[in-house]
Amino acid sequence: MNDTNFRKPVRKAVFPVAGLGTRFLPATKAIPKELLPVVDRPLIQYAVDEAREAGIEEFVFVTGRGKTAIVEHFDTAFELEATMTGRGKSLDPLHPTRIQPGNLVTVRQQVPLGLGHAIWCARSVIGDEPFAIFLPDELMYGSPGCMAQMVEAYNEVGGNLISVLEVPEAEVSSYGVIAPGEVRGNLTEVKGLVEKPKVEDAPSNKIVSGRYILQPEIMGLLETQGKGAGGEIQLTDAMAKLIGTQPFHAVTFNGQRFDCGSKVGFVEATLAVALDREDMGEEIRAMAKRLLA
Incomplete structure (x- = not known):
């Protein structure tokens, strides 16, 4: 197997955003x-900013009704x-919300058939290129960002x-878990x-989180794959079929993950990000102490 066949640059990213919430x-x-904002940026903005930092150039949103x-x-x-310009206000807060013309593409997932189906809906835009996947519900917080760390590993x-x-x-039964091979850093x-293995059956304590870099062959597997869990x-299920036929690795993220698909996780993310902000961290810390007193 010639690994050089699987090293094309990662320029595209898919964001499944069709869920009802x-x-x-x-x-x-x-x-x-x-x-929904974590402090003053919506979840999707954090994901897009992370993608840009990693060198992503094209953004594919898999949407549904009402999105x-x-x-x-x-x-x-x-x-x-x-209006802001007329009032002398800076437009700096809006700059990250601009995506270059032609670099944002939307496709529809008309029926809720799962994450694999959502990714497959983007097949025509992805073509024969590798691509990244971002699950915006999972806020990956750190510097460099999670995808930047993954792209660095991908280049290797x-x-x-x-x-x-x-x-x-004790927590592995709530997640997807990898069976590990060789470990290097x-x-x-x-x-x-x-x-979601039983604790006693789990092959490791390394859980899959919401960032992926996949080769385009995954689309062909999703095309013919039946329904699963x-x-x-x-x-x-489709990724498992690639293992052994193409290089497959996991990157242990050096940062924090917040599950913003849950209310508690969303509040935790908001508090953590606010505490880390130079413009409000001290005030938030003092406020938290008052509330806990």
């Missing part, structure tokens, strides 16, 4: 969950900018990569993937 109702009745506001967030708001080993985090062994060879087309 029912765990955050009624807040998400009219606002997509991806636009047009996500695309509008990255459009130019002429009226808002004109090529193939397919997933981000992983080490958790206490933060890079681990992936021998297998196990979804939960009656959905599972991305994990």
Whole structure:
């Protein structure tokens, strides 16, 4: 197997954003969950900023009904900018919300058939290139960002990569877990993937988190794959078929992961980011002490 076949530059990223966000109702009745703010940036903005830092040039949003506001967030708001300029206000906060014309593409996932199906919906845009996947619900917080760390590893080993985090062994049954091979620093060879194993059966304590770099062959596997757990087309099932046929590694993320798909995780992320901000960290720390007193 010639690994050089799996080292094309990673220029495209897929963002599955078609979910309904029912765990955050009624807040998400009219606002997509991806636009819920952690301090002053919506979740999707954190993911896009992380992608840009890693050198991603093209952004593919897999959307559903009621998600047009996500695309509008990255459009130019002429009226808002004109008003702010007229009042002498800086437009700096809006600069990260602009994506170059032609570099944002949306595709529809008309039926909720799972993450694997959402990724497959982007097949025509991805073509024959490797691509990244960002699950915006998972806020990966650190510097350099998670995807930048993964791209650095990809440039070394090529193939397919997933981000992983080490958790206490008692928690592995809640996650997808890798069966590890050779370990070199933060890079681990992936021998297998196990979804939510019993604690005593888990091959490691390294759980799969929401960042991926995959080769385009995954689309062909998703095309013919039947439904898996939960009656959905599972991305994990297709990735497992690549193991052994293409290089497959995991990158242990040097940073923090916040599960913003849960209310507690969302509050934790907001507090952690606020505490880390120079413009408000001390005030937030003092406020937290008052509330805990």
